[in-house]
Amino acid sequence: MTLELVGEWVVAVLLVLGAGFMAVAALGVLRFPDLYNRMQAAGKAGTLAKMLIMSAVAVHFADTSVTARALLISIFFLMTTPIAGHIVSRVAYATGVPLWPGSVRDDLAGTEAAGRAGDDPEPPLSSSRRGG
């Protein structure tokens, strides 16, 4: 009985923490100044939130198959979130989405990534990087 109550407290804390991180990620997506900062908020805080909630599911059911599934979802997110973020940010940069004017460093300025989207053999864009 007492052990079950402790388990429920663990589940409740994990759930509320995960939902709170989701709200923080959404706040960052709303308030950050440019696309790249917004992606940073959505990627990192969102992944942590999903993993916390999947941990809550695993603790609550305490069953091998459900725990394996929750672990699978967590590992899936750990693997796919960087890939999706990388692809979206690379395509956005190549398409010409402007950086925040207060950005202090742009390592890709003037490189191949700034002019061309992807590996398709097509002529590079004209050099207007910072549109907007």
Next chain:
Amino acid sequence: MSTAAAATGPLVWAVPLALALMGLALLVAFVRLARGPTVFDRVVALDLSVTVVVGAIGTFAIESDQSLSVRAALVVALVGFLGTLALARYLEGRKR
């Protein structure tokens, strides 16, 4: 199994609180979806709403004590990842 504990335990207030926070996050993501200056902001907002939906499915699984919907979370996660990838690849050819 633990119906007596569930009736009085901390999940009574934790589940509605988590769902309310997720609803707030979904609302805020939709605000960004409505007024993203670029289409990539909308892609990011959709990705975040997929995140919130996965979390809501997990919370629903805990609340209803049925582990079946965890599979639905896996499916939604897969579709969200593939959708983000497909949108990015689709927008790749577009010049501005």
